[in-house]
Amino acid sequence: MSGADDEDEVLRWIERVATFCVEEWALPPITGRILGLLMICDPPEQSAGRIAETIRASRASLTSNMRFLAAIGLVRKVRVPGDRTTYYRIEDDAWHKVIQRKLDGLGAFGDIADEGAHLVGGSGPRTGRIRAAQQSLTWLRDIAARHPPKP
Incomplete structure (x- = not known):
């Protein structure tokens, strides 16, 4: 070549x-x-x-x-x-920084979701939609926390 x-x-x-x-x-x-x-x-x-x-x-x-x-x-x-x-x-750790920022964002959404669920009364379809998003993002964050990147 x-x-x-x-x-x-x-x-x-x-x-x-x-x-x-x-x-x-x-x-x-x-x-x-x-x-x-x-x-x-x-x-x-x-x-x-x-x-x-x-x-x-x-x-x-x-x-x-x-x-x-x-x-x-x-x-x-x-x-x-x-x-x-x-x-x-x-x-050298650029990609670790990118992923960590994403994970931090997922964690921050948990607080926003809690506030939203409280705002709409804690039950019902609106709360269900908020909790579904929160559970999915929390699941992803938790997987990443259990399997950190190797240096």
């Missing part, structure tokens, strides 16, 4: 990551492309210019998305002594 074929396969995989991020988490495609690239690139640290070039994004769009990913703790800036270029890399 030639280098161009390898690069095309990598770009297709990055696009699959982007599509997943769009469909599952409603992230902009560029955010998913950045995550995909930073998972598969070698070396793991990449400059903004190289990222933009590889995923064919504007520097302005890239900058705002990198800022977002850094703010939520999935990507971090890396400095190399003697080099004025800023590099970026995906955090």
Whole structure:
């Protein structure tokens, strides 16, 4: 397989990551492309210019998305002594952070559901709908708690 074929396969995989991020988490495609690239690139640290070039994004769009990913703790800036270029890399525990945020959200829904059930009187069809959602989300949270990711 030639280098161009390898690069095309990598770009297709990055696009699959982007599509997943769009469909599952409603992230902009560029955010998913950045995550995909930073998972598969070698070396793991990449400059903004190289990222933009590889995923064919504007520097302005890239900058705002990198800022977002850094703010939520999935990507971090890396400095190399003697080099004025800023590099970026995906955090080693990025996916654990994503899943933990989802689990925290599921737990927070329990409080909202309790408040809703109390608001509608604690019984009847409205409470049943609220409790069904709460039980499903609690079930998922509990499964994840029993089977934490391995480092």
